[in-house]
Amino acid sequence: MEDLSIDASTSSTLQCDENEESDEWDEMETTGEQTVCLFCPLQFLTIAVALDHCRTEHNFDLLELKTRFGMDYYSYIKLINYIRRNKCSSNEIFEASSALWEHDSYLKPGEMETWLMYDFDDLGTAPSTPHYAIDGKTPLSNISYADLQRKINHLENELRHKCLLLKNTQKDIEQMKEVTRTIIEGSDNELPIPTTCSLRADSDYFQSYSHFGIHHEMLNDKVRTESYRDAIMQNTDTFKNKLVLDVGCGTGILSMFAAKAGAKMVYGIDQSEVVYKAMDVIRENNFQDKIHLIRDQIEKVSLPVEVVDVIISEWMGYFLLFEGMLDSFIYARNKFLAPNGIVLPNRCNISLVGVSDLDSYKKYIHFWDDVYGFSMKCMKDEVLTEAFVDTVPEANLITTSCVLIDIDLQKCDQNTCNFTSKFNLEVMENGCLTGLVGYFDIFFDLPNAVMFSTSPKEKKTHWQQTVFYLKEVLDVKKGDILAGSLSCSRLKNNLRGLSIVVTIGKHKYRYHMD
Structure with missing residues (x-):
């Protein structure tokens, strides 16, 4: 059996160490695997010493490379793997006019590489680990213990x-x-x-939010983004010292608004890969102590806390309910919201209005009558079942509007997407009805209330409006009342999609959003 006893001299040393009083550490020893130089066979106890050797003996200045090419940690991984695979010299790296290691194949890990343990993101920042060290020792006077x-x-x-x-x-x-x-x-x-089908659909859905174009479009939507900003920043008392959950955090913009408003901690959840770049954004803006981002589905995630005080989310899709994100919002509310907590936004509605737009009708529907000299009328029945997302000019509105459904987001359940509502639209002028237009309004009922609308009468948003074209245009006169109903339900083969049935008098029209 191995002897685990400690001799007297060792015991005495331990006691001495325990009794020694020291308010500050003077230095920190680093041990572990040997680090092999990037350009020669020499080995070193630490990466810091190896870096110093590379700089003085091989003219390899990592900080200069980072600055010149705007490198991040992924670029650093590629650089190390490029050097190892190609056994190139430092001169080849520095004489190149562009980064030779940009190809994604260099992200693929090879053998165990101690260089990849280096905290590259902190290189050259302040306060940070010193750029270079001597004899494997890093002075703690340059590092904040906190x-x-x-x-x-x-x-x-x-x-x-x-x-x-x-x-x-x-x-x-x-x-x-x-x-x-x-x-x-x-x-x-x-x-x-x-x-299984649902998992596959979710995978496709969340993958679509990994593309940066869609986030650029949403952030560039000033109506959307500034409304959330104003609701948060003009009601800082609502957020001060509170725990906040951001459902579907994306690039982290709402999380940062909440942190700036004084939140104690913000937990941002997103299933798409954009959350990894959001982590960089959070660090870039020095919110890493206030915002914690997690890549996971809200239905599966475990938070470091049991409940939060505020839930914020931008979950809305076309026609408000398309995409099915409301379900995730409701799940988060039911599981994580404290009894006296609030959700933002807290209220919304869907409205309907009639439109007369013969130019668009010809563009989308009559187009199939003559396509380069060929008749494709058989396509029209299918085309007419699709709901169109488009920007509707206010001048083309021909009826009054009608609210189909009001949704209290503090209380609604997952059956909210399934509803039937009657409507009465008064015709405002003589003309022909080419379709019906759906839009929604969003409300933040706070001490300093904020709301925004996607109505054709308001400033354009990235949601635009949802247009349901009629199979045949209807002639209408001023004062006529268009009485009917609209039914909304989930698609059976895609729970994030919607089935819409519109009835006007004896006419019934079916649409899908898929």
């Missing part, structure tokens, strides 16, 4: 959430194994196909 502690806490939180993600992934793998096993064995057991 900063180190915060970093440790941040890394512990990240590790905890990565463990949760791994656990959820393992569950998904086991579920898929069970489905596959049942199929192969030809079991009579009922297969969970709807769940």
